[in-house]
Amino acid sequence: NLFDRNLKIEINTDNKRLTLKEDKIIIAGPCAIESYDQLLKTAEFVKSKGANILRGGAYKPRTSPNSFQGLKDEGLEILKAVKKETGMAVITELMDIRELDKLYEVTDIIQIGSRNMQNFNLLTEVGKQDKPIMLKRGLSATIGEWIGAAEYIAVEGNSKIIMCERGIRTYNDYTRNTLDLAAVPIIQKETGLPVVVDPSHGTGVRYLIKPMSIGAFAVGADGIMVEVHPEPENALSDGMQSLNFSEFEDLMNYIK
Numbered sequence: 001n002l003f004d005r006n007l008k009i010e011i012n013t014d015n016k017r018l019t020l021k022e023d024k025i026i027i028a029g030p031c032a033i034e035s036y037d038q039l040l041k042t043a044e045f046v047k048s049k050g051a052n053i054l055r056g057g058a059y060k061p062r063t064s065p066n067s068f069q070g071l072k073d074e075g076l077e078i079l080k081a082v083k084k085e086t087g088m089a090v091i092t093e094l095m096d097i098r099e100l101d102k103l104y105e106v107t108d109i110i111q112i113g114s115r116n117m118q119n120f121n122l123l124t125e126v127g128k129q130d131k132p133i134m135l136k137r138g139l140s141a142t143i144g145e146w147i148g149a150a151e152y153i154a155v156e157g158n159s160k161i162i163m164c165e166r167g168i169r170t171y172n173d174y175t176r177n178t179l180d181l182a183a184v185p186i187i188q189k190e191t192g193l194p195v196v197v198d199p200s201h202g203t204g205v206r207y208l209i210k211p212m213s214i215g216a217f218a219v220g221a222d223g224i225m226v227e228v229h230p231e232p233e234n235a236l237s238d239g240m241q242s243l244n245f246s247e248f249e250d251l252m253n254y255i256k
């Protein structure tokens with residue numbers, strides 16, 4: 001087995017050092033970074049309610065080239081500034097090896113998105129890094145394929161891998177994806193790696209985020225990642241699956 005079951009993945013925030021599998025992590029923030037104000041406002045709010053890691057996409061993998069593609073380099077600069085301002089640890093997606101250096105400089109966790117789960121060159125490259133990698137399950141990936149992808153990272157020497165269940169495509173027509181909560185204990189048993197559940201992409205439906213977050217912790221997830229936006233109805237991406245501030249507060253009250 002390529003995974004180091006005893007490895008502690010640690011993430012520093014301004015007021016606490018988080019240890020995966022010991023501390024539950026709550027990753028929250030907008031799908032995409034849209035402006036400094038949007039990100040700062042969201043970060044301050046989610047932090048005040050107990051989120052410990054800020055998410056925000058700068059490079060966005062969108063289905064259509066006509067959709068908002070992210071602020072890219074400018075988005076990274078905003079993430080860097082908001083991280084400094086709030087002291088939060090941050091996570092953002094790496095889509096292309098050519099962006100690794102500048103993204104590495106800003107982010108605490110490197111996210112590999114669903115669409116790149118089997119981008120083996122990208123996996124090999126992040127496997128050479130010393131920062132934690134969050135590997136999202138592929139859109140239609142089996143658990144075996146997902147573990148295989150994690151092995152591509154581990155084999156290069158980086159065992160700091162966080163697995164993220166974000167739903168898979170099925171025949172279900174009421175949700176964007178089908179959130180596979182059974183994958184959580186399976187991954188934990190097979191790999192020993194921490195598992196984070198993303199009910200936002202996992203369902204694509206706002207009212208399902210709270211019940212599925214509760215479900216995630218009930219089955220032993222090490223954390224959740226939820227999309228939060230000051231005005232979901234005006235979000236440039238994934239508004240229908242983003243919580244507004246009062247909905248996030250309600251979720252956090254329940255979780256606590």
Ligand code: PEP
Nearest residue numbers: 057113114115136166201
């Ligand atoms: C994301 O979390 O920003 C994202 C694009 O999700 P996924 O890769 O799971 O579709």
Ligand code: MN
Nearest residue numbers: 031227237238
């Ligand atoms: Mn999204």
